[in-house]
Amino acid sequence: MYKNEFDKLFEMLERTKLKKRSQKHNNCRKNFDEHHSALFGLVKPRYKSGKQISRDSRDHPEIYQEVLRIGALVCKAPFNSIQILKDLQCKAHRDSHNQNLSTVIAFGPFEGGELCIQENETSENFVAHSTKFQAIEFDGSVLTHFNLPHTGTKYSLVFFNC
Numbered sequence: 001m002y003k004n005e006f007d008k009l010f011e012m013l014e015r016t017k018l019k020k021r022s023q024k025h026n027n028c029r030k031n032f033d034e035h036h037s038a039l040f041g042l043v044k045p046r047y048k049s050g051k052q053i054s055r056d057s058r059d060h061p062e063i064y065q066e067v068l069r070i071g072a073l074v075c076k077a078p079f080n081s082i083q084i085l086k087d088l089q090c091k092a093h094r095d096s097h098n099q100n101l102s103t104v105i106a107f108g109p110f111e112g113g114e115l116c117i118q119e120n121e122t123s124e125n126f127v128a129h130s131t132k133f134q135a136i137e138f139d140g141s142v143l144t145h146f147n148l149p150h151t152g153t154k155y156s157l158v159f160f161n162c
């Protein structure tokens with residue numbers, strides 16, 4: 001994966017104010033500290049059945065297109081949703097609502113921030129993976145995972161099935 005594939009997306013994201021998610025405003029999960037993020041592709045609406053295209057996809061179609069282009073380059077597993085996270089250091093959690101494999105890749109001028117993934121469902125061992133310009137595929141619904149701290153500006157793309 002070539003670093004320069006991310007130049008356009010990085011530039012677009014730095015120009016765009018991603019929404020702030022925090023527990024105070026009740027739009028952030030318990031294991032996540034305050035951070036900025038966006039959600040593209042399909043979402044499950046809270047009070048309706050079925051799936052619909054996300055608000056961010058409609059508000060930022062040019063970012064959505066670029067994220068889909070990168071997804072086609074880096075993902076082996078199918079996906080219908082993409083989360084962009086900025087500078088989030090997530091605590092140990094599982095993504096119980098996601099189905100099957102997720103693909104994670106990070107970009108930007110940062111150091112650290114490795115993704116630590118449980119070796120298997122019953123193990124107490126975690127393996128640290130660098131996701132910098134490198135796609136990691138794993139089942140986040142059954143394997144606990146968290147990030148190590150990072151310095152600099154780090155964006156992560158999470159491709160998954162909602």
Ligand SMILES: [Fe+2]
Binds near residue numbers: 093094095140145
């Ligand atoms: Fe996760």
